[in-house]
Amino acid sequence: MAMVWGQGELFAKANKQEIQRTKFLLxxxxxxxxLMRDFEQFEQDLQQITIEGEAARRIDQTDLHADKTANATILIEKQRWVYKRYQFYTHQLERAHRLIKDEEARQAVEYRYIQGYSRKETILFFRRSFSDSTIKRKIDDGVESIANTLKLIGFFEQDDTNF
Known part of the structure; x- marks a missing residue:
């Protein structure tokens, strides 16, 4: 794993693209x-539907004849692959979230992204404690902190998808 950091840099700083990728994942x-919970709860049902359903009949619409069993196996493996990727992403995001040093930024990110509230709802929730611009700054600082942690632990090198 080759990490490209600036000369004399002890802790890596995420670039704009990595911060955008982090925000997208959050x-x-x-x-x-x-989707992970649904997959865990209904994996057997999904497999049965894939095997019996029309989704496996033809993966490629140009196929005149398709092997339904083979195509169902491909779809099931794809579902497992997506599940594993989501597991990887969520675990790394949770790990980086726990390492945010600023408690207020951690709480703002928790409310905004981990609990899934909108930016407006987050601002309204914290409005008694902070001004709107402070809340926005805390969210942005938290996202940047997560991106920096992800860079430091090598997430962006492991994340082989193109963004």
């Missing part, structure tokens, strides 16, 4: 958790 966090 935006999708609650969806990923919901």
């Amino acid at each position: 935006d999708k966090y609650t969806d990923m958790v919901s």
Whole structure:
């Protein structure tokens, strides 16, 4: 794992693209958790539906004849692969979230992304304690902290998907 950091840099700083990738993953966090729970609860049902259903009949619409069993196996493996990727993403995000040093930023990120509230709802929730601009800054600082932690632990090198 080759990490490219600036000369004399002890802790890596995430670049704009890595911060955007982090924000994207945080935006999708609650969806990923919901889909993972659904997959865990109904994996057997999903496999049965895939085998019996029309989804496995033809993966490629140009196929005139398709092996339904083989295609069902491919779809089941794809579902497992997506589940594993979501597990990886959510685990790393949770880990980086726990390492945010600023308690207020951690709480703002928790409410905004981990619990899944909108930016407006988050601002309204914290409005008694902070001004709107302070809350926005705390959220942005928390996201940047998560991105920096992800960079430090090598997440972006492991995340082989193109963003």
